[in-house]
Amino acid sequence: MPRGMPHGNSFRKFGGPDKRLHLLKTLVNALIKHERLETTFAKAYETQKYVERLIDITKYGKSNLYCNDMVNFWVPEEAQQNKLFNVLLPRYSEHSRKYTRLAVLTEWTDKDMKSHGKMAVIELKGNPLPPLPVKEDNPHTLQNVLLAAAKQDWDYQRSNVKEN
């Protein structure tokens, strides 16, 4: 395997470590502001990971030092910080992990436009914009019902064990 592709996962450079962090900072900020972005697939994929981790960190609370540091770095604008804590946190309080949705767009078939590359759309779930035409898993089919019921069972057992 060539360098930069261990185990098939691509490690992208984005022009260097400093430039990369700056780019991702702006993208995370923009996602929180607009709740839906259209960028290249590579940038969307990376911001997805950072945004979901950010929201997990904010669940520790505003008084947490680590949380404050992280939020001050990744979301420099004040307005977006307030939006994170006041709007997005209550929205995702019961959501467990996947807060964003990544939809890949079709590629340009025209040769002149080929330089655009693979484009994608990220959005935060539960946003007020009209929905994307993405195929979601049907939660009412048999296997999904069974899995949801099994998950409930395990959560219940785990909470019982913790109390005891």
Place this chain on the structure above:
Amino acid sequence: MLCHQSSLRLNRCIHASNGSTVLFASFRCFVSSGAMQMQKEPQANICQPITTCTRTEIMNFQNKTFDDIRKQQLTKLVPRIEKIEIKYKGRGISDSAVMYMNKHLSTPHHCALHISKTVADSAVLALVTPNDENNSLLQAKPHSGKEVLAKDDTEPQPIPWDMHRPLPFNCKLEILNFNMPQSTQWHHDLVNKIYWQSCAMILGAVIQEAFKENYSIGLYKLPHISVNRGAFCYDVITKESLRDWKPQERDLIFLTKIARSIISKNLNFERLEVDRESAIKMFNNNRFQLDRISNILRDKKENAKISLYRFGQYIDISNGPHISNTSHIYHYVVTAVHKLKFEEDADMCPWRIQALSLPQNLKVHHAVWSMLENRARKLVKENLPHPPVGNDEAQNYVISGSIENETKEYMKSTGQWREGIWKKTEDVLKPTIEIRDIKFVRKPHKVA
């Protein structure tokens, strides 16, 4: 030789005539002869003392009466072919159609065949809304005080209908699948419930095929269990011969192989409505099924009918609709056998047999399947006829991760399981029974 006295079959690798393998064979023979000695006393079977009581003869009799009754009904209903109008509501606007089919003869399956073969193959259930020709529902009803929804009052409710059940009136038809992204939760819940019930009915057939005639097993109850519990069940009663049976992993693997051999025949589920007397005649050998019939018909009139379902040679009593064909099933594993206590009669021993299955369109990765299977091993406590014996922890007798992996065929060259190819058997189960009073054992055998 001792081996000939036992009617249990020996393993294929043992040839009793060959001197070198006699040691292993003789051990087996001791065990089996002990079992046979216990059963030599004439026992009152669950079967009533009809002269011919073997299972094949009972099944032949049942099937014959089924066919006869169906022929009779057809000749009565269809002296002359009449036409009915069916409006089929398709997946899109271009798919809808109006068809003129035969009354009492054509089924939703035939309607689906007119559209395309994939629709007919993937169809599981039909929803039929009969046309309201007399406008009986539009007449004024006294207000019951409930909330009035415009839809409920004017339109008749759709009836879930089997695919192979003939249609007797003008109607609107809608065909349901396992995965319908444009439909509501109600449709999916219906299909799931029906799949659960039909798989439970197949369990009854599995049990009938699995045991030899010595171990008299009677089908006790077919409980309605919700999908959330993680497994479907069939309750079964055995006599004293199987009281000490401690089911092990290989017994469960055996039962799943038998289930495979039944499912792989691609059997249709056929429905027949039968009056009380003929139902009693058919199920005369099993008093628990007679109880079931009387329970269903308790509050109803004299002429009330019972619906029987048949797939292959196995007939069972069931109320609601079922799936169209056993070819829809992909995963099917018998996960557990739990023992229950019958407090009034110490002779009878009820058991609850649990299993899990998933359909062809909703296949699941084998790691996920083993997780679901492990959940299905616990006792399902819904509609328990009798309280259980022992703890749930005592039932952890499964050694390997999942039973299904034992029934798959493994290809050494690729190092993978072959998809869709399963191990089947037509043999008979040899249940592992702890036997008391065996003389050749040195230590005394403790009876729990």
